[in-house]
Amino acid sequence: MKLPRKNRLRASALGALAVSGALLLTACGSDNNTGGTGGTGTNTAAKNVKCEGAKGKLLAAGSSAQKNAMDLWVKNYMAACQGIEVNYKSSSSGEGISNFTKGVVSFAGSDSALKPEEVAASKTACKTGQGIDLPMVGGPIAIGYNLPEVKDLVLDASSIAKIFNSQIKKWNDPAIAKLNPSAKLPDKPIQSVHRSGDSGTTQNLGKYLGKAAPNDWKYEAEKKWPAPGGQGANGSAGVAAQVKQVEGAIGYFELSYATSQSIPTVKVDTGASAPVAANSENASKAIAAAKIKGTGKDLALELDYATKAEGAYPLVLVTYEIVCDSGNNPETLPTLKSFLGYTASDDGQKALSGIGYAPIPAEINAKVRETIAGLK
Incomplete structure (x- = not known):
């Protein structure tokens, strides 16, 4: 079907962006948990927002x-x-x-x-x-995974680094088993999923791994994914969707993408007395x-990515x-x-x-x- 002339003339980058943004606002996907x-x-905002001049x-x-x-x-x-x-x-x-x-x-x-x-x-x-x-x-940047057999998974910075740079390839690897002595880890391959485009989330993951596991993560913290192997996906929503769909997958994304799709998330062993869950309260302790x-x-x-403070989730x-x-x-x-x-x-x-x-x-x-x- 041929578009109306008015739409065909929307050739500028500004106009294209406006249309794209408007579509995003009206088409809330399954990754939105608001x-x-x-x-x-809305009720609170309507009373307190200052709209004058806008x-x-x-x-x-x-x-x-x-x-x-x-x-x-x-x-x-x-x-x-x-x-x-x-x-x-x-x-x-x-x-x-x-x-x-x-x-x-x-x-x-x-x-x-x-x-x-x-x-x-x-x-x-x-x-x-x-x-x-x-x-x-x-x-928090959540590390989400898809293992129906494992309801509670603990990893540390070293094992996360080795998973995402393809050094740990199986879920029952001894390094993972040591952190999860009571879990029945399956003999399944790990499918790691990362952001395909330039991503600040990728860069923050790299900063964390570089500080907390410097011997296992030798890459510079950049927006472009640096490590070999794994599968790329578009945006946090794309990574979350891949993890949700593929058994044995693991990926990283902002916490709301995990909560909205009921994707289980890793607890991180930071060296504190107990592994730390990815939640707002624990992230706030690190960001503070x-x-x-x-x-x-x-x-x-x-940010202090190598914190060992009690209850502080470091991957923020x-x-x-x-x-x-x-x-x-x-x-x-x-x-x-x-x-x-x-x-x-x-x-x-x-x-x-x-x-x-x-x-x-x-x-x-x-x-x-x-x-x-x-x-x-």
Whole structure:
């Protein structure tokens, strides 16, 4: 069927992104678990969101790890600020940053802070300023697996590294058996699944393995998957879907993708008195120890991936909203500040715990709010 002329003329990157984002908002997939909290969040948000000056459309793209948080935030915000559209295209951190530096979107979501070369590239889009990192979403990176025979699985950093670099190939490998003495581990091959595109979640997994298992994970922590073997899948949703469908599979994704699809997750032996489960509370204990390493208005964080603190889940990520500190589009700036002001608000952050994320620590979040208020 031939498309109407109006649609055929939508050739610009900006228009294409708007259409894609709109489709994402209206077609919630099975990996979205925000339905149980949306009503409460919406009622609270409608009372407290500051909509003054906001108007039109706000386009954003990037990290799929924060998709479920963004879906809930967008739903609440648009319910409170009638007539305003916020379109967040969930793809990958790399694609989000690329769209941001090209000036296609007002902000990008990324699971990793901007690199120096990305900051330099952002200056073209930011006119009088540059891109900065605002930590907005915290949470555990879950290691999900598909073994119907095993209801409770413990791994440590070394065994996780060896699984994902294809050194451990069977589920009954002695290294896994030692960590799970009471489990009936099957004599089945392991099918590891990783992100096929550039991914901040991949980079955070690499940071964790490089710090906690340096003898077994020799790769640089980059967004592109570095190790041999395994199978690639598109986005966190794609990795979760593969693990859900393939018996013997194991993969990594943000926790809400596991909870929404009832995928069991690994407990991590950190060297503390007991293995630590992937949940919001345990991730918060690890994120609370983060320090700001960014300078000026940049609020990039340094996380302790090798922590052995009791109850602290070490495999965590923080997703950043990347914005221009100055030189933002004056037409969209009020809406940008209004929307991000909501996501960083008490209401916005409290909504995270109910969907498998961890709020940003209060001291750091206070600086995020201050920075958002000062965007130009």
